[in-house]
Amino acid sequence: MNSFFKNIALVLGLVIALGTIPFAMAMGNAAEGKVKAVQCAACHGTDGNSPVSAFPKIAGLGEKYLLKQLEDIKEGKRNVPQMVGQLDNFNEQDLQDIAAYFAAQPMQLTGSEAIAVRLNNGESVDGLIFGQKLYRAGNMETGVPGCMGCHSPTGQGNAPAGYPRLSGQYPEYIEVQLKAFRAGTRTNDGDTRTMRTVASQLSDAEITAVANYVAGLTE
Structure with missing residues (x-):
């Protein structure tokens, strides 16, 4: 079994396993x-829609995901x-x-841009088309599964x-996080190491393209 199908099996197995777990209902009180979230507003905005790309939008990311990030940051598991x-x-x-409050807020779309990305072979390609293909189908040659398997079409x-929304997020932030997973400086993706495994096989061009593409995805 080559690396691509191994990674597909990894992602599908994780999704199936998670689907069998009786997740608890929302524990937080949004009101x-x-x-309590007043002090978060300076960086993330009063409703979780950060005004600048240096800070991520946290509106609508999902309560389970947000709670894990808050816990990991407080405990030093995420730097x-x-x-x-x-x-x-x-x-x-x-x-x-x-977490309940920000999860209940609607995220404002950032939008994608028409960009070109340069592949490792020197070829310049349409970044939106390339990003869409990678997000939906992955890259069979390098064993990268499509992102939509976990983050939805x-x-x-x-x-x-606990898989966060990516649609509407700042592409600059997504790019930074993918590179952090690739470098191993962000490690709070659990024992399955799903994000580190996927990101380790992504080129700079792929990261830029998929981050830009997903920022403009709509329902």
Whole structure:
């Protein structure tokens, strides 16, 4: 079995396994979370739609995913320098409430741009077409599975499974995260290492193209 089909099996197996787990209902109180999230507004906006690409949009990312990121950042499992100390005074219920609040907010689309990307062989290709192909079908030659297997065909993610929405996110932020997974500087994708496995096989051109494409995906 070549690396492509091994990765397809990995992703499908994870999706099937997650689908059999009785996920808990939302634990947070969004109304309480709105009050507690006031200090988040400076970077992420009052409704989770960050005004600048230096900070990710966290509106509509899914409560399970958001809660995990907050917990991981507080516990030091995910290194985000701008967040150091920001969560120290929040307990578990606070984090659940904040996650519930931002998960309930609609994300504003960033949109894609018409770009060209240069492949490793020197060829320049249409970035949107290339990004769409990679997102939907992956790259069989390098063993990269399509992103939509976990993040859905419309980029809305899978909230119960903890897979975040990508549609509408800043492409610059997605690009930074993919490169962090590839470099191994972001490691909080769990024991399955799904994102690190996929990102390790992505070229710079592929990362730029797919990040730009998914930023403009709509339902």
